[in-house]
Amino acid sequence: MFGRKFLAVASFGLLASADWPRARGNSQVFRDPLTYGPEIELVHLYYDEFPTGIAVSSTGRMFSNYPGGLDANNTNNGRNRKYTIAELFDDNTERPYPSARINNPPGGAINYTTYPPTGANYQDYLIGSQSCVIDSADRLWILDTGRVLTPNGTLVPASYGGPKLIGVDLETDQIIKTIVFPTTVAFADSYLNDVRFDLRPEVAAGGEGVAYITDSSVEGRNGIVIVDLGTGESWRHLDGHPSVRPELQWSASLWGVPLYQLRPGQPFTYGAFGSDGIALSANGATLFYKVVAGRQLFSIPTARLRDNSATSEVRAQSAINTHGQTGVTDGMETDTNNFIYHGNMEQDAISFFNVRNGTDTLFVRDPRLNWIDTFSTGADGYLYFTNNQLVFGPGFYPGTDRRERPFSLWRVQLPNNGTKPILM
Ligand SMILES: *[C@@H]1O[C@H](CO)[C@@H](O)[C@H](O)[C@H]1NC(C)=O
Ligand SMILES: *[C@@H]1O[C@H](CO)[C@@H](O)[C@H](O)[C@H]1NC(C)=O
Ligand SMILES: *[C@@H]1O[C@H](CO)[C@@H](O)[C@H](O)[C@H]1NC(C)=O
Ligand SMILES: *[C@@H]1O[C@H](CO)[C@@H](O)[C@H](O)[C@H]1NC(C)=O
Numbered sequence: 546m547f548g549r550k551f552l553a554v555a556s557f558g559l560l561a562s563a564d565w566p567r568a569r570g571n572s573q574v575f576r577d578p579l580t581y582g583p584e585i586e587l588v589h590l591y592y593d594e595f596p597t598g599i600a601v602s603s604t605g606r607m608f609s610n611y612p613g614g615l616d617a618n619n620t621n622n623g624r625n626r627k628y629t630i631a632e633l634f635d636d637n638t639e640r641p642y643p644s645a646r647i648n649n650p651p652g653g654a655i656n657y658t659t660y661p662p663t664g665a666n667y668q669d670y671l672i673g674s675q676s677c678v679i680d681s682a683d684r685l686w687i688l689d690t691g692r693v694l695t696p697n698g699t700l701v702p703a704s705y706g707g708p709k710l711i712g713v714d715l716e717t718d719q720i721i722k723t724i725v726f727p728t729t730v731a732f733a734d735s736y737l738n739d740v741r742f743d744l745r746p747e748v749a750a751g752g753e754g755v756a757y758i759t760d761s762s763v764e765g766r767n768g769i770v771i772v773d774l775g776t777g778e779s780w781r782h783l784d785g786h787p788s789v790r791p792e793l794q795w796s797a798s799l800w801g802v803p804l805y806q807l808r809p810g811q812p813f814t815y816g817a818f819g820s821d822g823i824a825l826s827a828n829g830a831t832l833f834y835k836v837v838a839g840r841q842l843f844s845i846p847t848a849r850l851r852d853n854s855a856t857s858e859v860r861a862q863s864a865i866n867t868h869g870q871t872g873v874t875d876g877m878e879t880d881t882n883n884f885i886y887h888g889n890m891e892q893d894a895i896s897f898f899n900v901r902n903g904t905d906t907l908f909v910r911d912p913r914l915n916w917i918d919t920f921s922t923g924a925d926g927y928l929y930f931t932n933n934q935l936v937f938g939p940g941f942y943p944g945t946d947r948r949e950r951p952f953s954l955w956r957v958q959l960p961n962n963g964t965k966p967i968l969m
């Protein structure tokens with residue numbers, strides 16, 4: 546008995562290894578289909594600078610941002626004509642927006658007269674933008690982190706004037722508002738990452754609505770910044786709370802490849818990106834947020850963030866909801882279905898969290914998906930998203946640039962005739 550059993554096991558092992566190459570070519574064998582869901586359509590190819598964000602207006606104008614904080618070749622050095630915000634055109638070209646002038650600070654984005662070098666302090670020029678978003682009134686908002694990389698990949702600290710929120714009227718292409726963050730709200734080592742808007746007059750004292758911003762700083766003072774768009778006043782909540790902090794020893798795999806973060810002149814380490822992706826529920830009552838270096842989805846009633854009274858921070862921390870793990874995600878977005886769309890990068894997928902039934906659902910899966918950086922819900926019923934190979938770039942181990950141009954912008958039709966929610 547023992548002998549026969551042993552022989553059976555042994556021959557199974559031999560057969561299995563001999564069979565394997567043939568089995569892989571046999572369509573009868575159960576395998577991962579790698580694709581799922583509605584068709585994704587290519588919208589734009591980026592041949593020049595490395596993009597992260599996408600914003601689509603009600604008339605179909607499209608804008609992207611190109612952070613010098615994630616690619617040293619996006620950094621303006623005062624001689625290279627760069628852009629950190631551009632409008633996209635049909636023939637896969639991009640034009641600096643709202644002007645070439647504002648995208649080219651005199652002397653560049655870095656102030657080399659300080660030691661160490663710092664982000665330039667211009668309030669009327671863009672230093673390094675990490676996101677651009679179109680609000681419910683169809684205005685473009687540019688979020689400037691005030692930080693960029695030096696040629697050797699060092700992220701310079703911001704100077705007052707760099708970190709700011711700039712509003713642009715899309716009819717006149719003119720700047721209508723500039724809100725500069727105090728150094729107690731945007732620290733020198735903050736990284737203001739993504740932003741969402743609620744323009745309902747009653748939500749803030751200034752009567753012009755509110756913005757919510759994530760601070761994803763890898764240096765570690767993560768939190769959520771709230772801005773009264775009417776008064777220009779801003780404040781922070783959830784500073785240092787585990788829900789905005791990277792998980793310890795976090796690593797993810799993309800296309801099967803494990804990711805570690807590089808630091809110039811130091812040993813590589815685990816990824817440490819804090820609160821980054823952000824999305825409002827369709828009615829503006831709840832803010833969903835995630836860190837990149839973690840897999841948990843969190844939310845908080847927005848009323849708890851807008852409150853800045855003496856007890857507001859302890860009440861905010863007590864009001865956080867945890868929704869379980871939903872995969873590795875960068876940007877997030879909402880539609881009128883009240884689905885919270887998010888990348889699920891380790892699955893080459895986009896999923897959505899259904900606020901109504903509390904579960905996460907697979908939406909699209911495609912082997913062409915790599916790093917789904919940012920989403921924008923269009924008024925045309927499509928979900929637009931950038932696919933930018935971020936983690937194959939020089940900031941990740943082994944540090945050789947494995948990205949291949951072009952980077953790409955895609956769209957997919959929203960389910961159930963979903964469209965952009967309007968909050969005004
Ligand atoms: C930046 O551009 C230079 C010149 O084209 C190239 O050699 C280098 O690899 C690029 N670096 C990155 C990080 O893209
Ligand atoms: C550069 O730093 C110096 C010293 O702090 C300051 O006086 C100057 O205004 C800064 N210039 C820019 C463009 O940031
Ligand atoms: C990188 O460049 C910055 C600015 O020039 C310099 O201060 C720093 O020492 C350099 N770091 C490394 C690791 O070479
Ligand atoms: C939750 O909602 C999604 C989207 O409507 C649906 O696909 C899924 O089946 C629902 N899950 C359950 C368990 O009802």
Ligand SMILES: *[C@@H]1O[C@H](CO)[C@@H](O)[C@H](O)[C@H]1NC(C)=O
Nearest residue numbers: 882926959960961962963964
């Ligand atoms: C979407 O809208 C079309 C046209 O108004 C309608 O015929 C269709 O039933 C809608 N589909 C869903 C799933 O609501």
